[in-house]
Amino acid sequence: MDQLFDFSPVFDHHEKILEGFEATVRLAVVSAVLSLILGTILVAMRVSPTPVLRATGTFYVNVMRNTPLTLVLLLSSLCVSDTLGILVSDDPRTNYYWFGVFGLSAYTSTFVCEALRSGINTVPLGQAEAARSIGLTFTQSLRMIILPQAFRTVIAPLGSVLIAMIKNTTVVIVASYAEAAAFMKEMFDDYGASIPIFLGFALGFMVLTLPTGFFFGWLAKRMAVAR
Amino acid sequence: MRVRQIAAAAAAVALALGLTACGSDSEVTGGDAPKSVAQKAKDTKKIVIGIKFDQPALGLKKPDGTYEGFDTDVARYIAKELGVPESGIEWKEARSENREPFLQAGQVDLVVATYSITEARKPKVTFAGPYYVAHQDTMVRVDDDVIKKATDLKDKKLCKAAGSNSYKRVTEGPPDGKLNIPAKTVDASSYSECVAKLKSGALDAVTTDDLILAGFANQQKGAFKVINDPFTDELYGVGIKKGDKETCEAVNKAVTKMYSDGTAKTLLEKHFAGTGLKLATTVPQFVGCT
Numbered sequence: 001m002d003q004l005f006d007f008s009p010v011f012d013h014h015e016k017i018l019e020g021f022e023a024t025v026r027l028a029v030v031s032a033v034l035s036l037i038l039g040t041i042l043v044a045m046r047v048s049p050t051p052v053l054r055a056t057g058t059f060y061v062n063v064m065r066n067t068p069l070t071l072v073l074l075l076s077s078l079c080v081s082d083t084l085g086i087l088v089s090d091d092p093r094t095n096y097y098w099f100g101v102f103g104l105s106a107y108t109s110t111f112v113c114e115a116l117r118s119g120i121n122t123v124p125l126g127q128a129e130a131a132r133s134i135g136l137t138f139t140q141s142l143r144m145i146i147l148p149q150a151f152r153t154v155i156a157p158l159g160s161v162l163i164a165m166i167k168n169t170t171v172v173i174v175a176s177y178a179e180a181a182a183f184m185k186e187m188f189d190d191y192g193a194s195i196p197i198f199l200g201f202a203l204g205f206m207v208l209t210l211p212t213g214f215f216f217g218w219l220a221k222r223m224a225v226a227r
Numbered sequence: 228m229r230v231r232q233i234a235a236a237a238a239a240v241a242l243a244l245g246l247t248a249c250g251s252d253s254e255v256t257g258g259d260a261p262k263s264v265a266q267k268a269k270d271t272k273k274i275v276i277g278i279k280f281d282q283p284a285l286g287l288k289k290p291d292g293t294y295e296g297f298d299t300d301v302a303r304y305i306a307k308e309l310g311v312p313e314s315g316i317e318w319k320e321a322r323s324e325n326r327e328p329f330l331q332a333g334q335v336d337l338v339v340a341t342y343s344i345t346e347a348r349k350p351k352v353t354f355a356g357p358y359y360v361a362h363q364d365t366m367v368r369v370d371d372d373v374i375k376k377a378t379d380l381k382d383k384k385l386c387k388a389a390g391s392n393s394y395k396r397v398t399e400g401p402p403d404g405k406l407n408i409p410a411k412t413v414d415a416s417s418y419s420e421c422v423a424k425l426k427s428g429a430l431d432a433v434t435t436d437d438l439i440l441a442g443f444a445n446q447q448k449g450a451f452k453v454i455n456d457p458f459t460d461e462l463y464g465v466g467i468k469k470g471d472k473e474t475c476e477a478v479n480k481a482v483t484k485m486y487s488d489g490t491a492k493t494l495l496e497k498h499f500a501g502t503g504l505k506l507a508t509t510v511p512q513f514v515g516c517t
Binding site for chain 1: 420423429
């Protein structure tokens with residue numbers, strides 16, 4: 001019983017736990033930025049007047065969104081990096097970090113895209129018609145009229161996508177980049193699996209995800225479009 | 228109407244869950260806990276043994292549901308000596324991180340799963356044996372002429388499998404490590420993934436216990452070689468719930484008999500012949516039951 005509440009491995013090795021979470025934060029921040037950019041490009045493709053772009057966007061989103069993340073990451077590291085021999089860096093840890101980020105972003109961007117597309121659907125049709133009637137091109141109206149309103153309505157769902165992405169970093173180990181969850185496994189091997197170690201890591205993830213949720217909730221309220 | 232139906236269904240599910248929970252509870256409390264595993268095995272002719280399911284030549288679950296490997300054969304022999312026929316053995320997967328909790332909670336009676344006897348584990352587990360002394364070694368591609376001994380690993384890409392600290396013995400010095408060679412570690416989720424990466428050339432070497440490496444080398448014949456430069460002793464013990472000395476003594480007796488009647492030699496040769504590994508066929512020095 002005493003081992004259930006023995007928190008000493010957590011306190012004695014907190015720098016190791018922090019190192020794991022540093023890797024998680026690195027993955028999450030860069031993937032968040034990349035998937036936001038890629039998601040915006042994807043949604044522009046999906047609502048564009050060009051059928052080829054629309055079809056490509058739809059195809060990509062449906063394939064990626066319905067493939068398990070583990071497979072996407074394995075594809076990115078084992079197939080693209082190891083087998084095809086495409087390297088971003090000679091240092092393995094940097095190299096696999098980027099392939100982890102690429103896989104995670106490629107996957108998360110489809111969810112960003114779909115959230116944004118639902119936001120575009122909330123923008124009244126009259127807005128787009130008005131934009132066209134004053135002579136704005138498709139790109140201009142998307143950039144200046146549609147997307148700014150769409151973004152503001154989907155801040156809360158984007159927050160959920162981001163939280164899901166932070167938790168999804170735990171499978172990046174299959175892309176050979178160790179983050180918090182892999183560090184937890186290593187500690188399990190060193191000190192035996194125990195509830196305190198598990199709680200320490202669970203708490204670490206809460207520290208990352210809870211404020212994210214609160215921040216996006218607050219932002220969504222503040223930026224809501226008054227209609 | 229719909230709502231009421233859903234509520235009824237939910238209540239039924241909750242009831243069913245509650246019933247099953249009660250069932251398993253009474254099973255656990257109904258068993259007599261203070262009895263030693265050896266005593267229980269003799270009385271009930273049943274034993275639960277934790278093994279690895281994914282370690283070729285040591286503990287492997289085959290697609291047809293049977294188990295094979297050196298660890299499983301040793302477990303079968305020990306079970307037989309404890310008075311349990313093969314049909315009375317219940318196999319359970321004990322992954323590295325599960326071994327201590329499984330023993331502590333009594334979910335398994337014995338663990339025979341490449342379980343090294345270490346000082347850190349001794350306060351939590353009673354170890355019988357060792358039944359074999361393995362050594363940490365290094366495996367490279369068969370056409371690799373550069374890495375001939377462990378010290379050649381400097382600046383080479385070395386696999387770091389999640390949930391295993393074997394890499395530390397190379398990259399770090401004492402107390403956690405041994406060789407203190409600056410190799411570049413590459414993370415992987417398991418040793419099978421390490422082996423896949425080694426094959427594709429993304430890695431230069433995989434280091435862990437020689438029996439595990441030999442198992443992989445045997446599985447994909449002609450692709451890899453073990454360099455035969457051992458640098459640690461890994462005492463593979465049989466994990467028993469802390470304090471169960473009676474079972475520990477009984478297992479030690481079984482292990483001694485396994486070596487004296489030649490079974491150990493037969494088993495080792497059956498699983499590891501042809502890998503170029505030097506096999507020890509004399510009974511190892513026991514650590515003593517504590």
